[in-house]
Amino acid sequence: MNNRTLLVALGGNAILQPKQEATFENQLANVTASCRILAKLIRMGYRLIITHGNGPQVGNILRQNEEARQVVPQMPLDVCSAESQGLIGYMIQQAMRNELELLGIDKSVVSIVTRVEVSSDDEAFRNPTKPIGAFYSEEEAQAFMQEKGWIMKEDANRGWRRVVPSPLPLHIIEADVIAKLLNEDQIVIACGGGGIPVVRKPDGTYRGIEAVIDKDHSACKLAQEIGADVLLILTDVDNVYIHYGRPGQRALTRVTPPELERFRREGHFSEGSMQPKIDAASRFADSGGTSIICSLHEADLALEGERGTLIMKAADHA
Ligand SMILES: Nc1ncnc2c1ncn2[C@@H]1O[C@H](COP(=O)(O)OP(=O)(O)O)[C@@H](O)[C@H]1O
Numbered sequence: 497m498n499n500r501t502l503l504v505a506l507g508g509n510a511i512l513q514p515k516q517e518a519t520f521e522n523q524l525a526n527v528t529a530s531c532r533i534l535a536k537l538i539r540m541g542y543r544l545i546i547t548h549g550n551g552p553q554v555g556n557i558l559r560q561n562e563e564a565r566q567v568v569p570q571m572p573l574d575v576c577s578a579e580s581q582g583l584i585g586y587m588i589q590q591a592m593r594n595e596l597e598l599l600g601i602d603k604s605v606v607s608i609v610t611r612v613e614v615s616s617d618d619e620a621f622r623n624p625t626k627p628i629g630a631f632y633s634e635e636e637a638q639a640f641m642q643e644k645g646w647i648m649k650e651d652a653n654r655g656w657r658r659v660v661p662s663p664l665p666l667h668i669i670e671a672d673v674i675a676k677l678l679n680e681d682q683i684v685i686a687c688g689g690g691g692i693p694v695v696r697k698p699d700g701t702y703r704g705i706e707a708v709i710d711k712d713h714s715a716c717k718l719a720q721e722i723g724a725d726v727l728l729i730l731t732d733v734d735n736v737y738i739h740y741g742r743p744g745q746r747a748l749t750r751v752t753p754p755e756l757e758r759f760r761r762e763g764h765f766s767e768g769s770m771q772p773k774i775d776a777a778s779r780f781a782d783s784g785g786t787s788i789i790c791s792l793h794e795a796d797l798a799l800e801g802e803r804g805t806l807i808m809k810a811a812d813h814a
C-alpha cells in the first residue's frame with residue numbers, strides 16, 4: 497500500500513462527450529464510469545482529491561439563466577460556476593460513494609464549494625478565451641454574436657463556442673480546509689470548474705467576478721498549496737504527442753518542462769486543449785512534484801509508469 501496524495505484533474509470527456517446531449521442521465525453514466533476507474537486508485541492506497549472541468553455545464557447554466565430572465569432573475573457567471581460545482585460535485589460524490597460501497601471501502605466523499613482568488617487586472621478580462629457551453633456551426637455562431645452580443649471563437653476545429661474571460665488562479669481560498677479533510681482520510685472533490693473566481697478587496701473581503709478559470713491551472717495551484725505528490729491530468733488521449741495528428745506523430749513518455757517549452761515554441765500543442773495541461777503539468781514539476789498526463793482509462797497503469805506522459809524536473813529523471 498502507498499499513501500501518496502494524488503490530485504486528479506478530470507477532463508471534460510469524463511463527464512460529457514462533445515457529441516452527447518447534455519442530459520443528466522448521460523452525464524451521470526459518464527461520471528459513474530469515471531468513478532469506477534478512480535475507485536481502483538483508492539483501492540491501490542492513494543489519497544485522492546478530485547477536481548473537474550465545467551465548460552459545457554457552466555455554459556448551459558448561463559444560457560438557462562439568460563433564456564429564463566423574463567421569468568426569474570438572472571444569476572452572474574460566478575454564481576453559475578458555483579451551481580456547476582454543486583451539479584457535478586453531487587454526481588461525483590454519489591457515483592464515487594456507490595463504487596466504493598461495491599468494493600467494500602468505507603471512506604466518505606465530500607464536495608467543497610471552492611473559491612479561487614484572481615486579479616481583476618488579469619489581462620484575460622480584456623481578451624476572453626475560455627470556451628463554454630455547446631458547440632455551434634459558424635452560421636449559428638454568427639447569429640448569436642449579432643443577436644445576443646456573445647463573443648465566440650472556433651474551438652479546435654470541433655465547432656464554434658462562446659468564450660469568456662479565464663484569469664489565472666492566484667490562491668485557493670479553501671485550501672486549508674481541503675488539506676484538513678484529506679488528513680482525515682476523506683476523498684475530497686474541490687476546485688470544480690477551476691473554482692469560483694473571486695477578487696480580494698483592500699479591506700480583505702472578497703467579491704465574485706464574472707469569469708471561468710481553467711481547471712488545469714487551478715488543479716496545479718491546489719496541488720501546490722496542499723503539497724500533493726502527483727498531479728494526474730486525465731483526458732481522452734493516452735499521451736502527449738509531438739506532431740499530433742500529423743505524419744511523424746510521436747508519443748512523449750518522459751519529458752522535462754524545458755523540453756515541453758521547446759515543443760510549445762515549435763507549435764505542437766493546441767491552445768484551447770493540450771496547452772493548459774502542459775502549462776499546469778510543467779509548473780507542478782518545476783515546483784518539485786510529479787505530473788502525469790494520460791487517458792482516464794489507463795490511470796492505474798500510468799501511476800505504475802507503464803502508460804501516459806510523465807513530466808518531471810530534469811534532475812529527477814537521472
Ligand atoms: N500535442 C497533443 N498531444 C495530444 N493531444 C493533443 C495535442 N494537441 C492537442 N491535443 C488535443 O487535446 C485534447 C485533450 O484536451 P481537451 O479536449 O481540452 O481535454 P479535456 O476536456 O479532457 O480536459 C485531445 O483530445 C487532443 O485532441
Ligand SMILES: NC(=O)OP(=O)(O)O
Pocket residue numbers: 507508548549550551552627689690708709710711712
Ligand atoms: N473550467 C474548465 O476548465 O472546464 P473545462 O475543462 O470543461 O473546459
